[in-house]
Amino acid sequence: MEFADVIRSRQSVREYSHQKIQRSLLKELCVSGLAAPSANNKKPCEFIVIEDREKLIKLSSLKPQWSMLKQAAAAILVLGRYDKYFQQNCAAATENILLDATSRQIGSVWLGLYPNKDIVQAVKELFKLPETIEPFCFVSLGYPQQNIQKYVEYDFSKIYFEAYNKNA
Numbered sequence: 001m002e003f004a005d006v007i008r009s010r011q012s013v014r015e016y017s018h019q020k021i022q023r024s025l026l027k028e029l030c031v032s033g034l035a036a037p038s039a040n041n042k043k044p045c046e047f048i049v050i051e052d053r054e055k056l057i058k059l060s061s062l063k064p065q066w067s068m069l070k071q072a073a074a075a076i077l078v079l080g081r082y083d084k085y086f087q088q089n090c091a092a093a094t095e096n097i098l099l100d101a102t103s104r105q106i107g108s109v110w111l112g113l114y115p116n117k118d119i120v121q122a123v124k125e126l127f128k129l130p131e132t133i134e135p136f137c138f139v140s141l142g143y144p145q146q147n148i149q150k151y152v153e154y155d156f157s158k159i160y161f162e163a164y165n166k167n168a
Contacts, residue, residue, distance in 0.1 A: 013107025016142025032100035039085035090136035
């Protein structure tokens with residue numbers, strides 16, 4: 001798949017088959033996260049791969065929007081050392097994981113948790129995270145339950161040249 005096709009075909013997948021994802025592939029997705037750019041090249045992101053069904057079910061109960069974790073093959077918890085650019089660094093790593101998953105026909109969805117203090121604290125406790133590490137988001141993963149319909153609809157009125165011009 002051409003890289004532009006990967007970018008343009010990425011979408012949130014919330015229904016998964018029962019097929020497991022090989023650990024080697026899960027590790028490769030994390031390596032793609034590690035390859036993301038970061039402020040001052042500090043590479044502050046780390047990852048926890050979750051395959052344990054009980055943990056995934058427990059996580060799904062923390063937020064109603066996380067219900068797909070009940071049937072996910074795995075999830076990746078994106079972590080970072082908190083600093084001025086924490087959110088940007090973790091977002092870049094997360095997007096790399098999502099795009100790599102798409103290129104491998106693995107369904108994924110970004111599940112935000114930061115900055116919800118209650119959820120952040122619950123995740124810190126569940127995974128015994130040190131004070132210096134912040135949980136940013138989960139990426140839910142699984143092979144799609146059905147064929148994904150390619151979504152191709154772009155609002156070209158949101159593209160400007162030289163200056164913002166909503167009336168052009």
